[in-house]
Amino acid sequence: NAGVMQNPRHLVRRRGQEARLRCSPMKGHSHVYWYRQLPEEGLKFMVYLQKENIIDESGMPKERFSAEFPKEGPSILRIQQVVRGDSAAYFCASSPTGTDYEQYFGPGTRLTVT
């Protein structure tokens, strides 16, 4: 019974490079949420997606960040031209339907920008 899978677990990028973070939801879950945790902070909501649809991206920075959840394959959070301030832990969560408050989290991807 696989839980939410995220890869890579650790990612190091130099300033200006692109970062791609992947999330495979739990089996049977079609709703995906991305959160970011900065050092010494709580998790901050970024974006909520269903298959092929972005439902709520109110927490996404306006520039350089994008997310998708294609019909086939994992959800992708993409950060273009990374800067040091993007260094954080990025968590993906999934739920069976959009009316489930309880979200199940993956182990996270720790992004370090050098």
Added chain:
Amino acid sequence: DQQVKQNSPSLSVQEGRISILNCDYTNSMFDYFLWYKKYPAEGPTFLISISSIKDKNEDGRFTVFLNKSAKHLSLHIVPSQPGDSAVYFCAASASNSGYALNFGKGTSLLVTP
């Protein structure tokens, strides 16, 4: 603006005693509250939740209390065990905002033998 606040960054409790973790919120539209437990280098794990129509929910050693008038909730763990040592996050959601979770900054609980 931090809509969910956990004002105690850390808490130390002896094994067998009660741990009480507190959480305050400011948004009156929140109608569902959750507690997550997190170990280092892992994702948060769902622990217990409560709807705004209730004031108490119990699951084994864990009980969550909700005081809507004070916009306050608390998590009670009794008896506390060393394996409970982790960071505990309070989270809140509003059904009219797509179910995104708003997290507090967490309280680090240490249960000593």
